[in-house]
Amino acid sequence: MIIGITGQIAxxxxxxxxxxxxxxxxxxxxDKTYNHLLSSDTMMREEILFIFGTLDRKLLLNNVLANTELLTKLNSITHKYVITQMHKFxxxxxxxxxxxxxPIPVRKGFLDLTDIKIVTCTNQDNQINRLKNRYGVNEAQAKKRIEMQMKMIDYINIGDIILNTDNTDNEDLIKFVKIFKNTYMKGN
Incomplete structure (x- = not known):
């Protein structure tokens, strides 16, 4: 079984x-695959360098936060490399x-490969607090990162299961997985 997990940042x-x-x-x-490729895949690095003039993650982030067209360009470069690694995996x-x-549920290379799609969601205050804690950003920067994502309703519309993580901890998630296995994977 192939399970897809997707949802907005944080x-x-x-x-x-x-x-x-x-x-x-x-x-x-x-995300981890992207970060690994950004530091190791020569072809991907050359494509990014040609368009953006830098491989510095902070500068790339600042560029795409300031201009959605640049985000689209970066995604068009990186997605093919990440999807290649995913197919290998x-x-x-x-x-x-x-x-x-x-994080980005593309039709070809994610939606078409998964048996069940789980969308994680939480309220925006939680997202902002998680981003502030994770990256040390302020509220305006956190909101900008959220705004650059697909809308939550668009994620929800593709999900088979919607998991609200407002008040969950790791123990709750382990319980969810056990319930998921008992419900969807009898015999596995």
Whole structure:
């Protein structure tokens, strides 16, 4: 079974993916893969450098936060490399239960590959607080990062399961995974 986890920034995707990992699932983390490729994949780095003139993560972030067209350009460069790595991961783990932790649910290379899509969501105050704690940003910067994402309703519309993470902790997520397995994976 291939489970897709998606949702806006700071909604609990990685925490949920970790709970699945702790229950024996193989997890592909698109964000971690992107960060690894940004430091190691020569072709991707050259494409980014050609368009943006830098590989510095903070400068790239500042550029895309200031201009949505630049975000689209960056995504068009990086997605193909991340999707290639994801296909490699899927091939290597085809006999396992798999979780794809992907922040941008593209039709080809995510939506078409997953058996069940779980969308994580939380209220915007939680998102802002999580972003402030994680990245040391102020409220305006946190809101800007959220605004650059797909709208929450668009995530919800593609989800088979919507998981509200407003008041969840790791123990709650482990329980969710156990319930998920009992409900959707009898015999696995």
């Amino acid at each position: 909604t609990g995707k990685s925490s949920l993916a970790q709970a699945f990992f702790e229950n024996g699932f193989k997890v592909f983390d698109a 899927l091939k290597e783990n085809m006999n396992n239960n798999i979780v794809l932790d992907v």
